[in-house]
Amino acid sequence: MTPLPRPEILRYTAFSADPAGGNPAGVVLDAAGLGTAEQLAIAAELGYSETAFLTAPPEGLGGEPGRAYTVRYFSPRAEVPFCGHATIATAVAFAERHGPGDLLLATRAGTVPVAVTERDGVLRATLTSVAPAVLDVTAEDVAEALAALGWSAADLDPALAPRIAYAGARHLVLAAATRSRLADLSYDFDRLAAFMRGLDLTTLQLVWRESESVFHVRDPFPVGGVVEDPATGAAAAAFGAYARELGLVAADAVLTLHQGADLGRPGELTVELRAGDERVRVSGTGARIAD
Structure with a gap:
């Protein structure tokens, strides 16, 4: 044949x-x-x-x-x-x-x-997530994640509590207290991968809040065989649900997530929340990469 x-x-x-x-x-x-x-x-x-x-x-x-x-x-x-x-x-x-x-x-x-x-020759795509969920995470699991990252509890922003967020895949959200902490990412690949498999996590969504609606994010992805994801739409959708659940944003909100700059591949993700609609919309542009 x-x-x-x-x-x-x-x-x-x-x-x-x-x-x-x-x-x-x-x-x-x-x-x-x-x-x-x-x-x-x-x-x-x-x-x-x-x-x-x-x-x-x-x-x-x-x-x-x-x-x-x-x-x-x-x-x-x-x-x-x-x-x-x-x-x-x-x-x-x-x-x-x-x-x-x-x-x-x-x-x-x-x-x-x-x-x-x-618009003006530029294509922009917007996905609408599946129904999201935000779940508690134990102090022991947070401690293990921090240990694998090489972070301490003092590196976290107390205003943004750790949670597991889901909008098609599960992500542990951890908020850095400073931009410099987020920028300095060097973790134990095997230890973090084992931890993530135990909780069925796709990435860690590491965030730093610049302003009310602007965030910088990084996503370690060792379970996929990748040290870090440069721009993560599934995690952005999950983070939108997280921000709404914790009351960080209004019922109607548009968030801007900057990701990839620390890898030399800057990208921008737009996250839209609508009152009365639990699903999260994530938008962005795209471009073909030459073979």
Whole structure:
């Protein structure tokens, strides 16, 4: 039997209009015929924190014809239930070929609508998260996270309590007291990975609050085989739910998250909260990375 030709593998960055900024992702817009092992192998070959693979939608998903899909996300080591930056990258890649508009994506975490608009030649994608949740975390777990990071309790901002936040994937939110603490990140990779696997965490969302609506964030991702994620849409959505749950922001709020500057890949994530709607919207631009 003749093997199927390998699908086109695209490389896009998300949360930046500059290919040198934001978070790179692999995108396969037609992954029909690729099994789990093949998708994981492609993700490992690319080496990005995640690669997204589109296939036919499940029966009954809805959405516009030709704009509804199943999507799976793979890090170099494992499948993850949801990835925000790969969703943004996929939506921008799709819009470049088929025009802006709405997409409906069936993820392992649930159904995620994505809207793409164009202004002055720049495409911008907005995903709407699954229903979020914010959970308590024990003092013992916080202490272990701090030990793996090489941080002390005094390095934390007492106004932003540690929590586990979910909006498609689980993230432990820890707030640094100073920008310099956030900038100085050198952690025990294996110890943090083991800790995160025990709590089913995708990343740590490390944050520093610059102002009422502006935050700087970093996301260690050792469970995915990546030291740090340059821009993390799933964690941004979870953080929006966290900020609302802790009363840090108004019911209607737009937050700006700066991420990646400490890695030399600056990106900007916009998080929107709407009164009466528990879901969180995360927006950003994207750009193709030359092969």
